[in-house]
Amino acid sequence: MLLDDRKLKILQAIIRNYLETGEPVGSRTISKFADLNLSSATIRNEMADLEEMGYILQPHTSAGRIPSDKGYRLYVDTMMEEKTREIEELKETLLKKADKIDKVLKEAAKVLAQNTNYASMISAPSYIRNKLKFIQLSKVDQHQLLAVIVVEGNVIKNHILKITDQLDDETLLKLNILLNTHLNGLSIEEINLSMIHRLKQQAGTYSAIVSEVIEAVGEAIKADEDLEIYTSGATNILKYPELADHQKASELITTFEEKQLLTELVNENKDKETGSTGIQVYIGNETPIESMKDCSIVTATYELDEGMRGTIGIVGPKRMDYDKVVGVLKSLKSQLEDIYRK
Amino acid sequence: MLLDDRKLKILQAIIRNYLETGEPVGSRTISKFADLNLSSATIRNEMADLEEMGYILQPHTSAGRIPSDKGYRLYVDTMMEEKTREIEELKETLLKKADKIDKVLKEAAKVLAQNTNYASMISAPSYIRNKLKFIQLSKVDQHQLLAVIVVEGNVIKNHILKITDQLDDETLLKLNILLNTHLNGLSIEEINLSMIHRLKQQAGTYSAIVSEVIEAVGEAIKADEDLEIYTSGATNILKYPELADHQKASELITTFEEKQLLTELVNENKDKETGSTGIQVYIGNETPIESMKDCSIVTATYELDEGMRGTIGIVGPKRMDYDKVVGVLKSLKSQLEDIYRK
DNA sequence: GTTAGCACTCCTAAAAGCTGAGTGCTAACA
DNA sequence: TGTTAGCACTCAGCTTTTAGGAGTGCTAAC
Numbered sequence: 001m002l003l004d005d006r007k008l009k010i011l012q013a014i015i016r017n018y019l020e021t022g023e024p025v026g027s028r029t030i031s032k033f034a035d036l037n038l039s040s041a042t043i044r045n046e047m048a049d050l051e052e053m054g055y056i057l058q059p060h061t062s063a064g065r066i067p068s069d070k071g072y073r074l075y076v077d078t079m080m081e082e083k084t085r086e087i088e089e090l091k092e093t094l095l096k097k098a099d100k101i102d103k104v105l106k107e108a109a110k111v112l113a114q115n116t117n118y119a120s121m122i123s124a125p126s127y128i129r130n131k132l133k134f135i136q137l138s139k140v141d142q143h144q145l146l147a148v149i150v151v152e153g154n155v156i157k158n159h160i161l162k163i164t165d166q167l168d169d170e171t172l173l174k175l176n177i178l179l180n181t182h183l184n185g186l187s188i189e190e191i192n193l194s195m196i197h198r199l200k201q202q203a204g205t206y207s208a209i210v211s212e213v214i215e216a217v218g219e220a221i222k223a224d225e226d227l228e229i230y231t232s233g234a235t236n237i238l239k240y241p242e243l244a245d246h247q248k249a250s251e252l253i254t255t256f257e258e259k260q261l262l263t264e265l266v267n268e269n270k271d272k273e274t275g276s277t278g279i280q281v282y283i284g285n286e287t288p289i290e291s292m293k294d295c296s297i298v299t300a301t302y303e304l305d306e307g308m309r310g311t312i313g314i315v316g317p318k319r320m321d322y323d324k325v326v327g328v329l330k331s332l333k334s335q336l337e338d339i340y341r342k
Numbered sequence: 343m344l345l346d347d348r349k350l351k352i353l354q355a356i357i358r359n360y361l362e363t364g365e366p367v368g369s370r371t372i373s374k375f376a377d378l379n380l381s382s383a384t385i386r387n388e389m390a391d392l393e394e395m396g397y398i399l400q401p402h403t404s405a406g407r408i409p410s411d412k413g414y415r416l417y418v419d420t421m422m423e424e425k426t427r428e429i430e431e432l433k434e435t436l437l438k439k440a441d442k443i444d445k446v447l448k449e450a451a452k453v454l455a456q457n458t459n460y461a462s463m464i465s466a467p468s469y470i471r472n473k474l475k476f477i478q479l480s481k482v483d484q485h486q487l488l489a490v491i492v493v494e495g496n497v498i499k500n501h502i503l504k505i506t507d508q509l510d511d512e513t514l515l516k517l518n519i520l521l522n523t524h525l526n527g528l529s530i531e532e533i534n535l536s537m538i539h540r541l542k543q544q545a546g547t548y549s550a551i552v553s554e555v556i557e558a559v560g561e562a563i564k565a566d567e568d569l570e571i572y573t574s575g576a577t578n579i580l581k582y583p584e585l586a587d588h589q590k591a592s593e594l595i596t597t598f599e600e601k602q603l604l605t606e607l608v609n610e611n612k613d614k615e616t617g618s619t620g621i622q623v624y625i626g627n628e629t630p631i632e633s634m635k636d637c638s639i640v641t642a643t644y645e646l647d648e649g650m651r652g653t654i655g656i657v658g659p660k661r662m663d664y665d666k667v668v669g670v671l672k673s674l675k676s677q678l679e680d681i682y683r684k
Numbered sequence: 685g686t687t688a689g690c691a692c693t694c695c696t697a698a699a700a701g702c703t704g705a706g707t708g709c710t711a712a713c714a
Numbered sequence: 715t716g717t718t719a720g721c722a723c724t725c726a727g728c729t730t731t732t733a734g735g736a737g738t739g740c741t742a743a744c
Binding site for chain 2: 705
């Protein structure tokens, strides 16, 4: 069977209507819809066809139709009208706090959730290939050293290490020079055992300190393991009756609270080439997160610098306002990139 | 009317029973309760008295009785049996990660929520009076300096500052010495305008850098303004029907998600002398947080070091298992203090 | 190919009925 | 005087019934 123009128009009308109301839509409702002048009976015939083709389904006999995942997919891929709304307030709020990226992202997630009435998540940008930029050892007091490790992209890690023997300033300076000359500019793959061994030998009695610093460097570089994720508006999902069932809602909100599972989403996106727009839409079972299989997820990938990427995501009911969400995400994406791109 | 021994026993039985079931308890249920051999009719008479005295109330005629806030209060103050359960697993988990206090607290909040089936929150310890311990300026690259600021208690803040003019190593060393000799050991009150002025003069052409560093110092010291709070198990409240109503539940969970309002709880506790145990119980309307007026909150204050305090809290239904919660909180409190106290 | 008409399905909300837990009161008992 | 058995009464909540309405599929006519 062919999906001709009229069928497309009817499908579109069904989806639009369902997005608004959340109720199954019947043939009469569609027949009253402006441009196509058809009786409800005709619509019914067409709807039967659409159902057979898998674009819509009936929750039960004698109910109207609702879009299937396949139907939504078609809608998102081909029928959406691009709206270009702006969220000006957001930009202002963001600019005010531009000095602290964690604050900005937290705030952005909040604004996003409030604007869309869905749940939102933002992952902090993480470097894909990280190189060590700079190490600084300093004496904090008699028993403690502070190691500051700066990684490409000005990610900074601090590590306190306890020492038993006293260190004079000169030795400290030597250690600093030793570490920096050998390690700066190296990525994690380049710091291998033979290099560590060589360094330890050169450090002599202080090899224990060198060990500990190198370990801290390792942790600093693979920082994306515990990826920072900011979420907001998880409770918005309680607003949609089809998701507000206790069991499901609890699982969903927990997913947002724990954040652990959301990394799957981020990782899924990191590798994938998302095309020119950087927007990904997961509908129902397409989602990589089990507890969200009754939801739709829209994500955007932002890139502050070559290889420094993060993910913005919106989670809502399958009948989400895709037009709006995509618009808002695009806007936020470009605003983030504007603020931080040099 | 006097609250004699028998009335007390009946009240206790009512509360115990209600805590378990969450259903209003009737006279017959109580009369079947072991030690007091009384008929349901007698219990009914006593219950009428207890109701008149305000310790219990009826949701509607011909329903059993439930404890009032006043009843719970009496129970918590005088009738609770102290149980001393242990959460051994917690201690192990905590020890494994003892190097990162934020991870520990996050984990502790999680364990707390899972153990109790209520919502949990933990505020990171914050110094009341903070002193500057140490400043370190280093060159990251041609255009950027890194200022590392260490505050008493090894709280470390990093601040990146951009520079236009080149700085040679000698000047940097001089600046470091200048800043450290003048500022170390000072509290925020002691760094006043005249001192800043003097420093700037001595810094000559580099006064802009000094300004920026001092500003960063200020932020580092008053870090408790944006108090870190870790929460977990907010969705647990959906398990208690009396709180799971959409409107209320949504507000409650949002409170946990936003965390902002929780600072009120922390501040409330910071000043208050909580007695020898450090445990506070808020029942119903006693709570300082509006959205939680149908809940009970139990908090404990832990103190890692003189003046370095944080708050642990449990939020649940009014019929929470006070015995257990108090026990768990005490246990966690002492474990935290054990791990971090020097 | 389109449409009016009709019988049929089945969800939903409201109404009616029933049940059982629980009460307050009274009168009798120890 | 305190305790108890008994009884009539209340009322939330569940089940069943009923009615209504939205929507469908099919058929026959245009």
